[in-house]
Amino acid sequence: MTRAVVVEDLRRVFGDVIAVDGATWGADTGQITCVLGPNGAGKTTTIECLEGLLRPDSGTCRVLGANPWRADAAHRARVGVMLQDGGLPQSVSARRLLTHLARLHVTNRAAELIERLDITPFASTPIRRLSGGQRQRVALAAALVGGPRVAFLDEPTAGLDPHARLEVWDLLGEEADAGVGLVVTTHSFEEAERLAARVVILDRGRVVADGTPEQISGGGRLEDAYFSLTGGTRDR
Structure with a gap:
């Protein structure tokens, strides 16, 4: 088992707020690691440091052995990201976006993921017109379409119906079996117990x-x- 993610004594401060206070943990390739915690626990800040979106104040972040803040294009191509808000362009269709991303990564996974995640019924609809659950499926497909070695997935099943949730869990299990290191942020205990x-x-x-x-x-x-x-x- 190879270390996909290493976090050592990570610290990140915003003004008077200590968002991450000396966190140390790791995740392996070929496994699903679920990150849980209450709102304000530092989950999103930690993951954004690992994605190279934030620079740590101190401590170490490594993804596939590289510092994500200084990573080059070759490294970033091996990392899939599903952001909390999706981070998707709004004017293009799901099919056009996923086909474009697949071509950039020189993969042929767009059609596979469109079918697997049941995106076909709305594949030609502009993303801005999709429901929350539909956007979730497109965002997950966008994170995986490049065939990453590591993927950071923020609430990948939020807003999905039970059938779609099970399909996503099966897909993530297959990705891990294929050697991908998946770091999943979730509030679902069922999801963590099922996947992690x-x-x-x-x-x-x-x-x-x-x-x-x-x-x-x-x-x-x-x-x-x-x-x-x-x-x-x-909550009651």
């Missing part, structure tokens, strides 16, 4: 748990362990 070989839980910018779902839950429910570790309360 490893779970990282952040709270107030620090890692409060890092291990397999079974190690963290102690044989119980991951949800119970999560709320115990973060001191949160369940």
